[in-house]
Amino acid sequence: MSLFRFSGHSCETQLIGAIDDWAKALDKSCHTDIAIFDFSKAFDSVPYRRLLYKLNAYGIRSVNLKWISSFLSNRHQRVVINGAQSSWLPVISGVPQGTVLGPLLFLLYITDITKDISSDIRLFADDCILYRVIRTQSDCITLQADIDRLYSWATTWQMQFNSSKCHILTISHQRNPTLVSYYLGPDQLSSVDSYHYLGITISSDLCWDKHVSAVSSKATRYLNFIRRNIYGCPSRC
Numbered sequence: 001m002s003l004f005r006f007s008g009h010s011c012e013t014q015l016i017g018a019i020d021d022w023a024k025a026l027d028k029s030c031h032t033d034i035a036i037f038d039f040s041k042a043f044d045s046v047p048y049r050r051l052l053y054k055l056n057a058y059g060i061r062s063v064n065l066k067w068i069s070s071f072l073s074n075r076h077q078r079v080v081i082n083g084a085q086s087s088w089l090p091v092i093s094g095v096p097q098g099t100v101l102g103p104l105l106f107l108l109y110i111t112d113i114t115k116d117i118s119s120d121i122r123l124f125a126d127d128c129i130l131y132r133v134i135r136t137q138s139d140c141i142t143l144q145a146d147i148d149r150l151y152s153w154a155t156t157w158q159m160q161f162n163s164s165k166c167h168i169l170t171i172s173h174q175r176n177p178t179l180v181s182y183y184l185g186p187d188q189l190s191s192v193d194s195y196h197y198l199g200i201t202i203s204s205d206l207c208w209d210k211h212v213s214a215v216s217s218k219a220t221r222y223l224n225f226i227r228r229n230i231y232g233c234p235s236r237c
Contacts, residue, residue, distance in 0.1 A: 011198040014124050018131075021120065022171045022206060025133045031172035033140070034131040035147055035182060036195055038165035042126035043106055044094035047158045048072050051095075051109050058108065071101065113153050119146045124198060140180045151185045163187040169195050171206055 025032045039045070052069055060068070075091040095102040095109075103125065114121050119132040119142065130150065132143040154161055161184060168182050168189045182189045194203045194210050201211035230237055 011124055014122060015198055015200055018122055018129070019202075019206070021131070026171065026173055026206060029173075030133050030135055031170055031174065031177055032131050032133050033143055033180065033182070034129055034169045034171065034195075035143065035189065036167045036169060036197070037128040037130070037150065037184075038162045039126045039128070040160040040162040041094075042159070043097050043102065045159055046095050046106060046109050047093050050157055051105060054109060054112070055105075068101075068105070072096075072105075109157070110159070113150060115153075116149055117146050119143055121146075127198065129197070134180075140182075144182055147182055147184060147189075155185075163189070167192045167195060169193075169202065170204055171202075173205060 022032050022034075048069075051072070052065065055065055055068060072095070075096070076088045077091050078088045079086040095105045106126070107123075110123070113123070113128070117130070119130050121128070121130045128150075130143070130146055132139055132146075134140060134143075151161070153159075163184050166184055166189055168179075168191045170177050170179060170191065179191050194201055196202075201208075201214055203210050
């Protein structure tokens with residue numbers, strides 16, 4: 001298994017590593033099937049007791065574990081809209097967002113998702129992709145088995161994947177590559193020809209036309225907004 005969890009590295013490092021793997025497969029006239037996973041309300045779904053159980057297993061115990069338990073427990077929340085307030089309700093799951101400790105606790109909770117996975121897997125915050133170079137039918141079977149393991153992990157640890165936002169992207173130079181049906185539990189994963197991953201539009205042919213077009217369109221919208229709002233302003237503005 002090739003496991004990529006770059007502690008202290010940026011999303012640029014993550015992208016370079018993944019794209020390099022896919023490009024090398026293309027150079028060898030192979031194609032790569034990528035399973036893209038989307039956690040449903042990832043940071044809000046982490047169950048407290050299971051998180052504390054894992055932290056204890058990782059060696060975080062005694063005073064430190066009690067401190068984290070206190071940090072997570074007895075939280076309440078309400079909604080305020082135009083001065084109108086809802087009643088307070090207890091927060092029974094999730095790690096606090098907007099805190100330094102929250103993302104770390106989430107990563108500690110999902111870090112064992114890679115256990116027994118034989119395909120390449122990359123985690124970055126709540127983004128997860130699983131991929132394998134496809135040479136024979138057995139590679140497809142292995143990839144499906146790894147998807148099944150991720151689904152089983154999510155079921156065991158009360159995390160859910162949003163199946164409507166989970167997809168299969170095939171990186172290939174073939175005009176009509178053979179598309180294999182993969183399943184996440186009972187749901188078939190839809191095939192896409194491009195996907196927006198860590199700020200970059202990845203296309204099935206690993207070309208960058210769609211990404212460049214998307215960036216250009218966004219820049220044009222900003223430019224037109226500026227033009228409309230500074231029309232008639234003095235030149236020094």
